[in-house]
Structures are given as structure tokens and as C-alpha cells.
Amino acid sequence: MRAPIGPFDHAVPAPDxxxxxVPPVAEALAGWSADVPADQVLYVDTDPAIADTAAFVAHYGQDLLGRSANCVVVAARRGGATTLAACLVPSAGRVDVNGTVRRHLGARKVSFAPMDTAVELTGMEYGGITPLGLxxxxxxxxxxxxxxxxxxxxGSGRRRGKLIAPGRLFTQLPGAELVPGLAP
Structure with missing residues (x-):
């Protein structure tokens, strides 16, 4: 099947x-129970060497920049407590960590989570973190x-491969919250 966006001639329903x-993503899809069917999540195989946004769109097409999103892990601190959260923003934007995220999470300070922490706690590869299976x-x-x-x-949870899904699907994931101004 051809992917609905991008130059991908071979897209496969992710549950197939x-x-x-990675296990957390596979488990999320296997246990799927949202309104948008899991088979609307498609997997496309891509080169892991160009998983980062700039290299990816340079290779696969600049039009994908406006059709893709990045999932980043942040660490919010207040007092002695740290809360981890994920932010899903358009790839062309940047997460407003010190403004919108900090206020929304009620934190004194927010920063991007260290790579080792994000990888260990998500069970995903850095550069491929996805909102599915957090x-x-x-x-x-x-x-x-x-x-x-x-x-x-x-991302698909790995640097190799990407997922393509309807945007509204992400609002049905556990813990999902729409936050206006997340990437101004």
C-alpha cells in the first residue's frame, strides 16, 4: 500500500x-482500544542514518516538514520532585519549554530530559521516540x-522506520492533553 503522505510506496499497517x-510501541498497538482503529497507524521503513528531522526531510522531501511531528521528553522540576512528560509538536516548531510547558506542568524549571533517561524510561531509541507506548x-x-x-x-520508537497516523489519533492516547501554544 502507498502511504497517504510522503514518497513511501510501501506502507504496512503497524499491527501487521x-x-x-520496540516492545512498548508493539504492546500499545496490540492492546489498542481507541476510536481510531490501530490499522490506521502505518509503518514505513526508512534509513536510520537520516532519522533526524533536517536530514530526513532533505532526503525524503521538504513537504514532509509540514506533515511531521517530533516527540520529545521533558523533565519538570518543582521542589525536590521531577515529573517526566512527552511533548508532540510540529517538526518545523520548537517546544516552548520555559513558557507553555513550565506553566502547564506547574513546574519551577523544565528542561529536555537527558538522553539516557529518555531512552531508558521509554524503551525507545533516541531520535525515534514516539507518543505510542509511552x-x-x-x-x-x-x-x-x-x-x-x-x-x-x-518516530516509530526506533531510528529505523516511521509511523504515519491521523493527527486526531494522538489525542486518544493515555495522558494526552491538547496544549495551545506548545510550539509557538
Missing amino acids: CLAEL PGGWPLLIDPVVADMPYVLV
Whole structure:
């Protein structure tokens, strides 16, 4: 099947290729119970050497920049407590960590989580973190622009491969919250 966005001639429903995904993502898809069917999540095989946004769009097409989103892990601190959260924003934007995220999470300070922490706690590869299969209890802050996209290209949990899904699907994930101004 051809992917609904991008130059990908071979897209596979993600539930049909769970072995290609990291365990947390495969488990999230296997246990799927949202309104948008899991088979609307598509997997496309991509080169892991160009997983980062700039290299990816340079290779696969600049039009994907406006059709893709990045999922980043942040650490919010208040007092002695640290809360981890994920933010899903358009790839062309940047997460407003010190403004919108800090206020939304009620934190004194917010920063991007250290790579080792993000990788260890998500069970995903750095550069491929996706909102599907995040640890239970984590807030998933979503920029409304992403939720409004007909289809969104995101990481697959690994540097190899990407997922393509309707934007509204992400609002149905555990802990999902629409946060206007997340990526101004």
C-alpha cells in the first residue's frame, strides 16, 4: 500500500509488523482500544542514518516538514520532585519549554530530559521516540496543530522506520492533553 503522505510506496499497517517495533510501541498497538482503529497507524521503513528531522526531510522531501511531528521528553522540576512528560509538536516548531510547558506542568524549571533517561524510561531509541507506548502516567502534551493534521509522520520508537497516523489519533492516547501554544 502507498502511504497517504510522503514518497513511501510501501506502507504496512503497524499491527501487521509488530516485530519491527520496540516492545512498548508493539504492546500499545496490540492492546489498542481507541476510536481510531490501530490499522490506521502505518509503518514505513526508512534509513536510520537520516532519522533526524533536517536530514530526513532533505532526503525524503521538504513537504514532509509540514506533515511531521517530533516527540520529545521533558523533565519538570518543582521542589525536590521531577515529573517526566512527552511533548508532540510540529517538526518545523520548537517546544516552548520555559513558557507553555513550565506553566502547564506547574513546574519551577523544565528542561529536555537527558538522553539516557529518555531512552531508558521509554524503551525507545533516541531520535525515534514516539507518543505510542509511552510509560503510564506520563502527560502527553500535544500541540493542536498536530491533532488537526490529516496524517502525521512521527518516530516509530526506533531510528529505523516511521509511523504515519491521523493527527486526531494522538489525542486518544493515555495522558494526552491538547496544549495551545506548545510550539509557538
